[in-house]
Amino acid sequence: MPKLDESLLTDLPPFSRLSRPEIRAVLDQATSRRYPEGRAIFREGHDADRFFLLLDGYIRVIRTTADGEQIIVLHIAPGQLFGIAPALRRDTYPATAMAAAESIALEWPSRLWHDFAARHDGFATETYKTLGERLGEIQGTLTEMATRAVEQRVAGALLRMANQSGRKSGDGIEIAFPITRQNIAEMTGTTVHTVSRLLAAWQKDGMVKSTRKHIVVTDPHRLVLLSGGHG
DNA sequence: TCATTAAGTATGC
């Protein structure tokens, strides 16, 4: 394993308050791995022996219901920690993590988490901050599920992905990882068919542009209106 | 309003 460059971590919230030598020490304990699209990084219920930092790519966090249905909980963007079960005082992962696109992540043994938190100023607080933000997002989605109609939920899901992982392209905001209608159905508690119909209608109205596994939001503002105000 | 069924077309390895 080649030595990892310190600049990988210097600008990321959990590490931004660490000194150069501290970052070096943290990096020297990390392993870097690559995951092809669709590969599980860890699975729900399994022993939480490692935690991760996403360097490149996108991660889909998935939970499976009792009757085997998949629910996409959220997506993780580069620069974020994930699989941080130790921060939640858990010894198993609460969800499955899949590479939504080809991804590269650093990993550390779980036992190091408490070590990092104790030794490095800001590591724990920054980590809890991202956990809090993530919880807020999940709560928001949950409320949306309970109170909004399907059309508003799908619009909201598209906007969330565009906001968190969007890159500006020629004609709008492009969702930066492969996403199928089935995936969106799993995020919004509806069916592929409904998602397909909605996307087709919105494309005709010029709000989105989509091809296979690829969506560009061309009129975010109107989509916000459709989603019912709040993003 | 939305899921389900069913039956198709398009796309990419």
Next chain:
DNA sequence: GCATACTTAATGA
């Protein structure tokens, strides 16, 4: 050419 992604229409809860 086959699996996967996607589309559309009909039906009924």
